[in-house]
Amino acid sequence: MLQLKSMLNCIDNSGAAIVECVMVVGQKRHASIGDRIVVVVQKQRGAHAEGMSASSNATKVKRGDIRHAVVVRTRQNVTRRDGSNIKFDDNACVLINKAGDPIGTRINGIVGQELRTKKWSKILSMAPMQA
């Protein structure tokens, strides 16, 4: 249930750590897993946290940048077609460019399986696991 002012974790290696939702793209309701949102980068990931190899990626976005992102985890329950429900302990997203390709090259953390139905196959293939 992400909307204006919602704060999310960014789980890719684009360099953003915490982003704020400023718009939900293409719909007039709150965003869920697999929905596209526009975010402002609020906190950058420290270069030391990423390690030396990722330090070049860490400069991809800076604090105050406005980017598009895909929601990959929500605290709100997401109901599946077979009646099962999934809920995560945090809200998380992955930054993408306007064309829909991910900005980072790696995703650390689990992503929701709803991305498959929403056709985010690139993000799914980058993710270490999905639930």
Added chain:
Amino acid sequence: MNTAPHSLRPLGCLKAGLRQARQQRALLCRQMATTTSSTISSSSQTAPDHGFYKITDPKTQRLRSAFAVYSPSAIATSPSALAPLIQPSTSSNPSGALARLIVSPASPDPLPALHQVQIKRMDPTGARTALFAKTRHAARVGDVLMVTHRRGGEPFAGVCISIRRAGIDTAILLRNHMGKVGVEMWYKIYNKNVAGIEIVKRRAKRARRARLTYMRQAKHDMGSVSDIVFAWKKTRKVMTTRGGGGGGQRLVVVLRRRRRRGSRSREMREGVGERRGRGEGGVDGNRLCSCYLFC
């Protein structure tokens, strides 16, 4: 050209009027019917003769329609509706019938019966019901469960935080950590996509809460259960070599094979014997972690 609809209209009126009269008559018959149910039942079985299209019920081969009026005798076949019929049997006059109509108690809640039918259909063996029944051997809140999905994919394991008992909608809430993030999933236990629910580890002591939502707090969080599941899978492999059906025979075969291998055989045999002993000990103590796979 204009005259044609005018000429048709009186006929249409007549048709509507006749239809209404017919329906009224049917209703009247239904109200008065106690002893003279035979005539009404015959009329209802030969299809209510209104002008709507008729559907044949595939099971009973009787005509059904959205506006069909069923006779009291047909209703009385169900035991729940029988009771009010028997009660005023002394007075079979129309006033008694009217009194019966007014006094008749509300029919019992049909939902439990419906749930029973649905559960019977979704769980013919009764394994799912037994797994979450309120018995000693059943899975309880606080146990570590693993749900296998029919669509493939990794089975989801987690601590059972709560069991929502609601007939056919009965569901369990499992919580686990996957890559530092807590994940909770609700599973309907009668879902056909849920191929199996296995008890990986039982809680040492019975939980004194029905819903362990406090396990979401960092202080009480169990963290990832993957270690427990991994250890359990290892022991399960041992169990499967012992075999489900003709377990004893297979054990012998395994032993012989290992004896042939030479120097290592003795340790292996001892290992198997020890495991076997542990298994036997676990059978009578019901704390043995059991596996329920639905086929």
